[in-house]
Amino acid sequence: MWKEFKSFALKGNVLDLAVAVIIGAAFGKIVSSLVEDIIMPIIGLIIGGINLSDLTFTYGNAILKYGVFLQTVVDFFIIAFSIFMAIKLASKFKKKEAVKAEVAETPEPAPEVALLTEIRDLLKRQERGV
Numbered sequence: 691m692w693k694e695f696k697s698f699a700l701k702g703n704v705l706d707l708a709v710a711v712i713i714g715a716a717f718g719k720i721v722s723s724l725v726e727d728i729i730m731p732i733i734g735l736i737i738g739g740i741n742l743s744d745l746t747f748t749y750g751n752a753i754l755k756y757g758v759f760l761q762t763v764v765d766f767f768i769i770a771f772s773i774f775m776a777i778k779l780a781s782k783f784k785k786k787e788a789v790k791a792e793v794a795e796t797p798e799p800a801p802e803v804a805l806l807t808e809i810r811d812l813l814k815r816q817e818r819g820v
Contacts, residue, residue: 718769725765733764 698704715722722727726743799807 716770721769721772722765725761725768729764729768730761 730742742757743755743761745755747754747756754762758796
């Protein structure tokens with residue numbers, strides 16, 4: 691059982707996933723700091739010097755912290771946009787690699803096929819009067 695677990699845990703996909711989770715957690719902290727420390731104070735200044743995270747609504751004993759919610763929504767949109775841009779960039783590189791691989795896989799035609807293709811092209815030009 692230990693050998694099976696070891697082979698599972700050391701597979702490339704599992705290791706890649708673990709690295710992605712760790713990087714994602716660190717990225718989340720960076721984005722949260724960006725939102726809390728830079729973006730939200732700027733938005734607060736724009737709308738009249740209000741600290742959005744302090745916005746609350748009190749009804750009886752209940753306190754609704756809708757400012758913190760707004761900050762979390764902005765945080766989400768920044769993370770979603772960043773992931774979208776990263777995926778878009780990665781897919782762009784994958785397309786380029788796929789085109790390169792396709793060009794590399796296309797074999798050179800046999801000499802007979804190349805000669806027949808040239809003859810066909812010449813006949814087409816003659817038909818058009820070129």
